[in-house]
Amino acid sequence: MIKKLLTTIICLMILHVGYGQQARRLNNNWEFLRQDLGGIWESVRPVTQGNPESVPLWKTVTLPHCFNASDAVDPDVNYYQGPGWYRTMLDIKNPYADGRTLLHFEGAGQKTDVYVYTTKVASHLGGYDEWTADITEAVEAFKKTEAYQKQFKGKIPLSIRCDNSRNLETIPSQLSDFNVYGGLYRYLNLIYQPAVAIDKIFATPTLTNTFKTGWINVKGNFYLPKQNGHVNGGVKLTDAAGKTIASDNYSINSVGSDKQPLSKLEISRPHLWTTADPYLYTLQVTATANGQTYTKTEKIGFRNFEFKEHGPFYLNGKRLLLRGTHRHEDHAGVAAAMTEEMMKREMQQMKDMGVNFIRLGHYQQSRIILNLCDSLGILVWEEEPWCRGGLGGTAYQNQARQMMTNMIEQHYNHPSIILWGLGNENDWEGDFPEFDKQKIRTFMKEQNDLSHRLDSTRLTSIRRCDFCKDIPDVYSPSIWAGWYRGKYAEYKQVSQDEFNKVDRFFHAEWGGDSHAGRHSENPEGFLDIKSGVGADERLGDASLKGGDPRVSRDGDWSESYIVNLFDWHLKEQETMPWLSGSAFWVFKDFSTPVRPDNPVPYMNQKGVVERDGTPKESYYVFQSYWTEKPMVHIYGHSWPVRWGTTTQQKTVKVYSNCDEAELFVNGKSYGVKKRNSQDFPAAGLRWQVNLASGNNALKVVAKKGKVTVTDQITQTFQTQQWGKPAKLVVEQIADDNGVVNAQVKVLDSNNVQCLDAANWIDFAMAGDGVMLDNMGTSGGSRKVQAYNGRATIKLDTKKGKSILSVKSPGLPTVFLNLAGK
Missing domain, CATH: 2.60.40.10 (Immunoglobulins)
Structure with missing residues (x-):
């Protein structure tokens, strides 16, 4: 009860910052319809006429709410893009004489219309900026009607239409590598304020x-x-x-x-x-x-920053290496409709990993995120959603101007913000028959000037538009060494070359995909990748087909490879005194309509945590370089079975920020290693060990000054060789009060697990229970590529009887009976 009360108090305090004294979130008592109406009358008619056979049928929801909470990662369909309606009843009691009653939208996608009863009171275009609908006159007019007292019993009917239909003349482009979501996916607030x-x-x-x-x-x-x-x-x-x-x-x-x-x-x-x-x-x-007082509060901070020309970044006169990441507003099970608590957990995860900088891609994000960046100490590059596709006409450009203006004016006071982004990948054509670089340059200059007029204290930036790189104050080229092109060992030289081409250089977007739970004994044993071909991403490189050999297409997408790539970049960045900083792409896996063939369909899997926030192994690589609090992590917490022969020594890697570490395998010490960030991989904390066939207990003891930290895991070592995948076997491996975790394994004809199998796995379920799928995670997708010859799915049995089926192309389908307890 005390915890709930404190949470309520905190929420009310947050609402006061930037609002007046009278504000509340409208989270409950909503109905939703994912289609269009014949007209606004259909929204209010059931109450007015009391018709029990009224159609269409609405469902109850709470806010924030996204149209695409499930279908964004449904492997069988394209995500819904179209209109959707919300409706509720408001009890309006404004305490101010001649006061105003407002609806404050923290963000709604993408075009929104607001109705009081049948009167349209406001419209807004843009899915990411804040806006306000003044409903005062409409409410007062409705209160004078007969329907107000008789049918609506003194309540005000509110209807809201959101629409994320495809439209080439709006931003962001539908060619963008993220979903353009629909719905009331950020908080909606009812505000009472005085006349002034x-x-x-x-x-x-x-x-x-x-x-x-x-x-x-x-x-x-x-x-x-x-x-x-x-x-x-x-x-x-x-x-x-x-x-x-x-x-x-x-x-x-x-x-x-x-x-x-x-x-x-x-x-x-x-x-x-x-x-x-x-x-x-x-x-x-x-x-x-007029005898009424209105109070508004803001949090502010004193700080001075400088991107040195042809040099590093300084905060308050001291060099600071910007250690950054990126963020999309997206989460398992809710898509864009993240609650405040979800946002807090995510941003704290970033800070705990050592992040001191974030690029918010590729649109204005929730005020809650900016407040958290202020309070946690995370510097920000925030950008308008002019992303890919080219340049549209007058309406397109007016929307971009307005969204740039709104972003800067609404987030002006946040000390965390240092860069206003003018766009992203504006060299990516495709939305219009004409792709005129000079017209794009002209509009980019206009937006750059607009930004400086609105805010002379901050700099402008853009990523990947080389023919505009002279326009913003800070430029980031495309450098994906070791993923879309080239080898990761070329990172420093490529970066130095790009650094020399601009006045102020920053490296936004680098890294690569990893399929959570997939590991490799030989993560770099794929096709030979050419050196000296650059490290930029080019058209088609993100595809899994065609083009030059590249890790993104020909690699194994294992966590084992990606930790090496991250490790190399991080150790090199420590030796680049001219570097302002970098931001790897991206902190958390997120959904995208342009990647249906990825191991988790419709997911960009470049995150160091999964879409539900579960850390991958790479999270701890960053933590070992970027944090001060002593930590240690044995690579392989999500790698239950390793393989090889008993005569082979296996490498055990440990990621830690401690001065030294000692590894024990099955109780035997393999000695103490000293950490040296330039001793790649794992900063020298790696051991060659002999694993026993069967289970092995691994433990590490690390020391930093007088502090000792430990970590331990158990891994099975499989020495049996396997042949071609021949069968599936499915079993229940956990049951948490009726929520079952089921695992399928891919076996050969001798029942040996095929530890390199990456077969497509399809789960289906019939009976009383439901499958917890469409999460966009490796263990929450009904269609997923196997990781080391296995895959898992969770199922809520509802404590009834159900049957789980599992199939894979070319293999016999198997079944698992689930009986509720």
Whole structure:
């Protein structure tokens, strides 16, 4: 009960930041229809006429909610793109005389229309920026109708139509490597505010060269739809302990809606915001008019940053290597409709891995994410969703301008943000018959100028558009050494070459795919990859067919290979003093419509955690380079069976940030190794060991100063050789109160597990239970490639009787009877 109360208090506090005093999330009591209506009357008719045979049929949902929570990764269909409707009843009781009643959308995809009863009150185009619908007049008008009292019993019918239909004249492009989701997939808030209120605060902290004195220049936009009168107000800055350290008053005789100067506060010896110490101040601005006071608060921070020309990055005068990743708003089971708690867990996972920088790809993300970046100490590159396809017409360009404006104005106060991204892969043509580089350059310059006009304190950036690389302040070329082209050992030289071509260089997007649970004894034994051909991604490289030999097509997609690739990049980055930083692609696996043939269909599997947040082995490689808290991890927690002969020595790798580590196998010490980041692989923490046939207990003891940390796993060592896959065998391996985990193995004709088998596996289920599939994970997909001759799926038996079937092309289908307890 106490935990629930604290959670409620925290949520209310978060709602206060940026809102007025009266705001609440509209999460419950919604109905949803995934299709279009014949007209708005169909949404309200059942209540008005009381017809029990009314169609279509709606289902109950809670917000946030995404159309594509399941079908985004359904292996058998393309994800739904079209209209969908939401409806609910609101109890409107605005406490302010002549006040305004607003609906604040934190994001809805992609085109949204809002209705009160049958009156359309607002429309918005753009799936990622925030926007507000003022429903005041429509509510008051409906309250005067007979239907308000009789059929709707004093409630206000609200209907919302979201539409993510394909449209070439909107951004982002449907050629983008991510789903363009539909729905009310971010929080929707009901807000009551006085007739005069503050719409936005623009707080600009600045510092002297010595960082000993700071100023905050405060401007504000006012929301006053009915008047242009006198406003008095106050500005107050408090520190993290709640102590007031600066304050001021302002008075405006004639309030306008444009940015108006409110105050300039001076602060002596400000506590600087850093990635290790993300110190935040609270800025409170009040506005009083007609006897009513509105209060708005923002978190701000003092920090100075510089991308040195032809050099590294500096934060508050000290060099900081940006250790970054990327993020899509996507999660198993909910798609884009991530709850605040999900976001907190994900961002904390990043911080625990050592991330100090993130590029939010490829659109404005939830205010919750930006708040977390502020409080956790993660610097941000945020970008507008002009992604791939070329350049559209007037409406297309107007949408891009508006979304750039909204992104900058809505996220202006976040100290974590240092870069405004102008777009992504704008050299990728395909949406229009014309692909005119000069027109793209012209519009890119326009967006660059717009960004600087809206915010002169931050820099602009873009990734992969070489014919525009001279336009933004910071440029990132395409470098995928060891994945889409070339070998990972070429990374440093290729990066140096690209660094020399621009004034300010950053490396966004590198890495590769890995199928969670797939491991290899010889991860680099695939087709020989050419050296000296560059490391950029070119058209068709992401395909699994055709083109030049490349790891992305010809490799085994094992976790074993990808840890080596990451390991090499990280150890090289420690020897590149000119490097500003990098951001690997991507922190978490995410769904995409352009990769139906991947081992988990419709998933980009480049994450270091799976789509549900389960860490892969590569997570710990980054942790071993980027964190200070002592950690140690034996490679192979998700590798239950290794293979070979008893005469072969096997490499055991340990990833740790400790000074030294000692490995024990079946109780026998294999000695102490010293960590040396330049001793590839595993920074020298690797041992050649003799594994016994059968089970082997591995344990490592690592020390960092006076702190000791340990890790241990058990692995089976299979010495039997296997032949061609001949059969499947399925078994139940766990049961958690009726939720069963089933595993299928691929065997040869002698019942030996085929540990290199990558057969396609199809699960199906009949009976009382349900299969927990369409998660986009290696253990949550009904169609998936085997990993080391096995695959798993979870099933909720509902404590009844069910039958699981498993089939694979060319092999006999097998069945498993599941009887509930």
